[in-house]
Amino acid sequence: MTRQGIRERVEREEETRFAPYAVRSQDSRGRAHPEKEHEARTVFQRDRDRIIHSTAFRRLQYKTQVFVNHEGDHYRTRLTHTLETCQIARTIGRALSLNEDLIEAISLAHDLGHGPFGHAGEWALSELMKGHGGFEHNVQSLRLVEKLEEIHPDFSGLNLSYEVREGLKKHPERFRERGKARFRSVEAEVVDQSDEIAYTCHDLDDGLRAQMISEEGLEKVALWRELQSYIRKKYPKIENAYRRRLTIRLLINRLVMDLVETTRRHLKRLGVSGVQDLQKIKGALVATSASMVRKRVELRRFLHANLYQHYRVVRMTEKGQRFIRKLFEAYLEKPGQLPPSVKDRVGKDGLHRAVCDYIAGMTDRYVQDEYKRLFEPFERV
Ligand code: MG
Numbered sequence: 001m002t003r004q005g006i007r008e009r010v011e012r013e014e015e016t017r018f019a020p021y022a023v024r025s026q027d028s029r030g031r032a033h034p035e036k037e038h039e040a041r042t043v044f045q046r047d048r049d050r051i052i053h054s055t056a057f058r059r060l061q062y063k064t065q066v067f068v069n070h071e072g073d074h075y076r077t078r079l080t081h082t083l084e085t086c087q088i089a090r091t092i093g094r095a096l097s098l099n100e101d102l103i104e105a106i107s108l109a110h111d112l113g114h115g116p117f118g119h120a121g122e123w124a125l126s127e128l129m130k131g132h133g134g135f136e137h138n139v140q141s142l143r144l145v146e147k148l149e150e151i152h153p154d155f156s157g158l159n160l161s162y163e164v165r166e167g168l169k170k171h172p173e174r175f176r177e178r179g180k181a182r183f184r185s186v187e188a189e190v191v192d193q194s195d196e197i198a199y200t201c202h203d204l205d206d207g208l209r210a211q212m213i214s215e216e217g218l219e220k221v222a223l224w225r226e227l228q229s230y231i232r233k234k235y236p237k238i239e240n241a242y243r244r245r246l247t248i249r250l251l252i253n254r255l256v257m258d259l260v261e262t263t264r265r266h267l268k269r270l271g272v273s274g275v276q277d278l279q280k281i282k283g284a285l286v287a288t289s290a291s292m293v294r295k296r297v298e299l300r301r302f303l304h305a306n307l308y309q310h311y312r313v314v315r316m317t318e319k320g321q322r323f324i325r326k327l328f329e330a331y332l333e334k335p336g337q338l339p340p341s342v343k344d345r346v347g348k349d350g351l352h353r354a355v356c357d358y359i360a361g362m363t364d365r366y367v368q369d370e371y372k373r374l375f376e377p378f379e380r381v
Pocket of ligand 1: 081085110111195
């Protein structure tokens with residue numbers, strides 16, 4: 001076999017392995033800037049690799065999920081959240097005979113646009129960008145892969161395939177070409193749902209670890225109660241730390257398996273015979289059973305009321321926003337403080353957008369260091 005034949009073989013294997021509604025790599029609508037196909041990797045494998053090798057991806061390790069990085073070494077970061085999302089989505093994708101490479105690429109890129117300090121950072125930036133085009137992390141993820149990452153002399157961005165870029169439009173109404181429907185794939189919707197499963201489970205875990213929420217408090221939540229009664233029967237002598245870990249594992253499994261089963265039945269009922277059919281369907285492609293939706297909502301509400309509003313989380317949030325506002329104002333007041341690479345973009349994008357992109361790209365710790373450099377009198381600049 002020639003080297004040239006490797007990708008073709010992988011693509012042929014997809015034909016036999018994939019469900020009729022899965023996206024086939026060779027059917028991709030391709031890239032904005034046409035490139036020669038790789039000899040061994042499919043279009044989506046190549047996209048995945050570009051994402052992993054991007055600068056934005058490496059920064060995820062020092063960006064907040066809920067807990068600011070310096071609060072502890074065991075809390076989720078934006079990077080571990082991304083990996084958990086990816087792993088859950090791939091399990092679902094394999095079970096439903098979908099294109100796992102496409103799933104992997106979308107998952108790994110889905111949070112690239114998050115600024116420092118998680119949602120707190122996003123709120124601050126969107127406030128500061130009012131009247132200047134706004135800021136939203138999903139939109140920023142797409143902006144990063146389409147414009148800001150630099151890997152090639154001939155084009156800006158990572159030049160990812162159409163299907164991956166569309167997969168990043170989680171809330172299509174927030175994107176510029178409003179009114180234009182998102183290209184629908186089961187793969188993209190699996191990633192959207194896996195994102196929620198991942199953060200629900202790991203925030204619960206981190207919240208318990210930080211003792212911001214308690215097991216007693218969780219007794220109000222049906223999902224928690226069901227899992228505990230199962231665990232008590234099976235392991236009557238289990239220790240607390242094990243119980244927490246076991247609960248999280250069982251919880252992920254329940255949510256994933258419910259979604260796999262319900263979605264399989266749902267897609268069968270819809271009678272989808274190809275990706276084109278998906279475009280005409282109204283309503284979700286990926287589904288959770290009605291009873292599990294109710295339980296998921298109940299758990300989400302519990303986390304909103306007890307974890308995300310916990311005074312220590314609110315403090316972290318406020319502190320993060322304060323840093324961001326201060327930096328933003330300082331750069332606007334004296335753009336001469338911006339490094340040359342950012343100043344170069346001012347001409348192209350305007351001062352507000354260039355500053356916003358600069359700050360959105362920062363990790364939590366970079367923001368803190370930069371704050372010291374700008375405001376601490378005896379800190380080196
Ligand atoms: Mg996410």
